[in-house]
Amino acid sequence: MQARSLSSKLLALAFGAGTILGCKSTPPPPTPPVDLLHVPSPDWRDQIIYFVMTDRFANGEPGNDDQGAGEFDPGNGAKYSGGDLKGIESKLDYIQGLGATAIWITPPVANQWWDPLVNYGGYHGYWALDFTRVDAHQGTLEDYRSLSRALHGRGMYLVQDIVLNHMANCFRYTRYDPADVTAGVVLNTGAKPACGPTQAPFDQWDLTRPEHRDAHVFHWTPTIADYANREQELGWQLSDLDDLNTENPAVVAALKDSYNFWIREVGVDAFRVDTVFYVPPTTVQDFLHSQDTAHPGVLEYARSLGKDGFLAFGEGFASDKPFEDTMSRKVALYMKDPVTGEERLPGMLDFPLYRTAGDVFARGSPTSHLAFRMQRGAALFPRPQLMPTFLDNHDVDRFLSGGSQAALRQGLLFMMTVPGIPVIYYGTEQGFTEQRGAMFARGYGSGGEDHFDTEAPLYSLIRELTTLRKTHAVFRHGTPSVLRQNDARSGVFAYEMRNGADLVLVVFNTSDEDTLLDNLQTNLPEGSRLKLLASLDSGAGDATVGRGGRLSLKLPARAARVFRPDGTTTPLPPETARITLSSASGSTVAGDFELTGTATGVSSFQVVVDGALGTAQQVAVEPDGTWRTTVAVGGMVDPDVQHSLVAWNEEAQVLSDTLTFRVDRAFKDLVTHEDPAGDDTGPEGRYHYPTDTSWGDNHQGDLRRVTLQGSGTVLKLALQTAAITTTWNPQNGFDHVAFTIFVDVPGRTGLTVMPQQNASVPAGMDWDYRIRVHGWSNALFDTRGASATQDGTPVSPAASIEVDAASNTVMLTLPNQLFAGLTSLAGVKVYVTTWDYDGGYRPLVPTAEQWKFWGGDGTVDPLVLDDTPVLTIP
Incomplete structure (x- = not known):
């Protein structure tokens, strides 16, 4: 990608060629009123959102960083770093220069600062104590109003993140008895700055008090154990956060009043509604559209203030497997009642598209997956153009943690040229890989430097792509x-x-x-x-x-x-060459097959299979104009996949018609390793799992059997463990374990160091590819740039993932592209390890902790729970 050449083309379009070509530019924003706190709603189809995690973006007022509760430490990712509302306002030139027209901020409300039950802080804003006060770390109400006025004065808009489902963690259960909800309860008395909410009616949180229990402001339930259980999803606690009883009219009324406050007092232009899947759709509908004059729905209230197009979009963490749409239908359910047709949320974050776009651009999945997702989204979602699109956010791995820069550039161009409201997660423009790293020098994970470089390559690219989108209305309004x-x-x-x-x-x-x-x-x-x-x-x-x-x-x-x-x-030149195929499309073959045809005007050409020019076969034409060749199908194994081929001569610019075919082949067991039970205790048998109850006694990292299967040059790994768990609703179908797999391809020179694991692969192998898979990510690296501390270079296509929960088996299929040049898998070596991953390999510490492995020194000891010997394919 040549940023300079793209820039010059887009500048020409923006200042000249766009008019000549009949482009429809974004209309200028209307002249703002004298009071910049309240402005009319924009056409949200024309907006580009920049998503800021306030605490990690910019520090405008160092005096509010530390509130004296032990909650502030920029060196600790679990604590506050110091970003605030003044900091955001100070960087509006930077954000607007990128091309963003709106800023979405994490909840600015008064939060629980530190939770000793989980050893984590509420710097992110989602653990509210009072929905109507600005948190002391963020600044003051006047600071918030100042940010709103500054945005509106630039023709920009303010999106506030809000929560309907839960508040801070003030109680949890060690055991749960629905007949006696006070049994087994533990109050979070060590929480800072207070144990429970201070805002009425949410201050009735103490279930040990009968009057609080009888008010039913909260559900008196434990944390969700089964995300597939709708009753638990709606009424139990998400990660121990106290679950609001949103079936109680008094609770919904208080929520409406709380969030109408921000529209009235700050002039907020849109809401992002957190965790909507955990709130009944009818509650969401009432919250938005209620005609109750005493407690109007937020869209009705915004309309009364002149914001007729107030946007509310929900977050439903939902992703579908290829060619499935079950979760997409759940997303659509929160936009419109499928029976009555009544409107609910105007938009939803397009999580289904997020996952599929990542699979295709970062992990090299077939592009048909993205075609299906776009087509189903257009059919299922009432308003695709009001669904914010994104490549990553604060809840998932950064795109660049497992995808290449080239893949990210493609993802950004895709996002800017399809329906939806593009969302840029802060730091993407600076090439961040740390999920919640700070942009300012003193913040967490910043490396001691500010990261507001307007000449950074990705900043320049995004600026160019936002110009493209703004210049051509077809991207914003088209189908x-x-x-x-x-x-x-x-x-x-x-x-x-x-x-x-x-x-x-x-x-x-x-x-x-x-x-x-x-x-x-x-x-x-x-x-x-x-x-x-x-x-x-x-x-x-x-x-x-x-x-x-x-x-x-x-x-x-x-x-x-x-x-x-x-x-x-332009008139086309006369046709001087032609290539024909004798075979008809649509056949199914079991192995390599012969292809024949005729050609005129060329002496040779290439047969290109599935578009791959790197493996195209050169074919000579006989004197009589006939030709024949054999098409190898060693890397093709899925009978449901349609392949294509075409004969092509580049010099003559001539192609045959396109031929399609399928291949039906079976996998064979090549190597089986039976692994001992109970050896998931590290190299010296002294490691232990984190003490949090979500791990239980499941031993997710205990390998029991590893089987290598092959078909042609496609390799499948069947990884059986002691247990498959889905406690945290992982999109890949398993959690609490990460597999890191090293692959040695014969004839290549690789590395022995195991990046970030304080170890080297066993003697007798060096790795050429490294696979890291856990519940929310799937990354493939080669050795370029790899070291003890660096992953290497992300490449694609990554492994495909299947889970057989009944047999506790995760299956990874490695495509034939990894084994280019081989005619079989003989001599390929594989080494499998287990650990866990959460934005990085989970820490290892000497003594017991809730969220860390313990029994060793993570700075020097190997981060390996269980492993196999080197498995060599005969």
């Missing part, structure tokens, strides 16, 4: 149609965005190698000129639609291009 996908692997993904007569074409190559876009039907006239609006590869230029309205392009690794027909056509 997408997927034109091409790759069913088998990473590679081509193409879609059009259309808004009336306005049309753009977006083309990606998500692969780390060159790929061929062949015979894409554009439905445009032959010879149509496609003007290049933006690209991520320096060699890109305008394109011309070929015969039959088809477009074919050679796309470099990680290319992305945005085209717009300029309305002109």
Whole structure:
């Protein structure tokens, strides 16, 4: 990606070519009123949100950092770092310069500062004690009003994060008896600054007091044990946070009053509603739309203040597996009542798209996964254009913790060219890998430096992409149609965005190698000129639609291009060459097969399978114009996947028709290792699991059997452990364990150091690929840049993940691209380790702690619970 070339193209569009091409620019914001606290709502389709975790962004008032409760320590990620509302206001030039038009902040309300039951602090804002006061660490009400006025004066908008489901952790259960809710309860008397909420009616939190119990402001329940149990999801505690009884009208009335306060007193323009899946949809509907004059719904109240388009979007942490939509339907449920059609939330965070976009761009999944997700989202969600889109946030790993810079650039371009409200998580523009690292020098994980570099490559790229989106209304208001996908692997993904007569074409190559876009039907006239609006590869230029309205392009690794027909056509040169295939599409084969055909005007060409130019086979044409070749299918194993091939001569720019086929092959067991039970205690048998009850006595890190299976050059690992748990609702289907796997490919020179694990692989192997998989991430690294402290370089495609909970087995399938050049898997070596991962390998400390492994020194001792010997495929 050449940032300078993209910048020059976009600047030309913004200041000249955009008008010539008939682009519809974003209308200027209306002249703000004299009182900048309250301004009319914008068209949210035209906004770009910058999401700030206030405590970690900028410190404008050091005097409020430490409230004297032992809660402040920038060296500790569990405690306050010092960011505040004044800090955000001081950086508005930086944020607006990026192209953002709105700022979303984490809850600014008075919080529980320190919870000794979990040894963690409320710096993030989601543990409220009072929904109507600004937390002392954040500043004052006047500071908040000042930020609001400063934003509105720039034509920008303010989004406040709010919580309906829970408040701070003031009680927990050691055991639970629904017949006696006071049995087994522990009050959090050591919490700072106070044990319970101070705001009425939420101050009735002490279930040991009969009058509090009888008020039913809270549910007197334990923490959720089964996220698939809807009763628990709605009425039990999320991670021990005291669950509000939102079926109680008095509670909902107080919540409406509390959040209407911020609209009235601060001029907030939108709410992000946290954890909505844990609140009944009918409660959400009442909270938003109630006509109660004493306690109006927040959308009704905002309308009374002139904010007719007040936006509320919910957070439902939901992601679907490929070609499934169960969780997407749950997201849609919170936007509209499926029976009555009554409106609920105007928007929801597009978590389903987040997961699939990460799988495709960062982990190299087939682009058909993204095609399905876009199509289902358009069909299921009432208002896709009001659904904020994102690549990462404060609750998940940073994109760059397991994805490459090139993948992130593609993800950003995708987010800026599809429906939805793009959300940029603070620090993405500076290349952050730390989930909640600070932008300011004295904050947590900052490395002692400020990170507000407006010349940083990713800052420059995002600025260019926001300009692209603002310049062309089709990206903000248009409707997408997927034109091409790759069913088998990473590679081509193409879609059009259309808004009336306005049309753009977006083309990606998500692969780390060159790929061929062949015979894409554009439905445009032959010879149509496609003007290049933006690209991520320096060699890109305008394109011309070929015969039959088809477009074919050679796309470099990680290319992305945005085209717009300029309305002109150019006569095509006479056809001088032709290649035909004798086989018909749609067959299923069990192994390598012969392909034949004819050719004129060329002496040779390449057979390109699934778009992959790096493995394309050169074929010579016989004097009589015939040809034949064998198509190898050793890396193809899934009978449900449709593959494609095309014959192509680059010099003559001639292609055959595209042929499709499927492959039906079986996996065979290659190596089985039976691992002893109970040896998940580290290299010297002295490690212990964290003491938190969520680990229980499950021994999730105890390997029991590891089986290596193969089909051609595709490798599958079946990892059986003592238990599979899903306590924290992990998207990958297992939690409380991370697998780190090292793969040694014959004929290559690798490394022996095990990054971040204080260890080296056993004698007899060096690794070429390293896989790190846990409940929320899936990353593949090669050895470039790897060291004792550095992961290496993220590459794709990553392993695909399946979980068989009945047999306590996690199955990882490694694609044949990892074994390029091999004809079989013979000689491949694999080494498997277990630990756990939470934004980094979970710490190891000498003595027992709630959230850390213990029994060793994590600065020098190996971070390995259990491991296998080196497993070599015969």
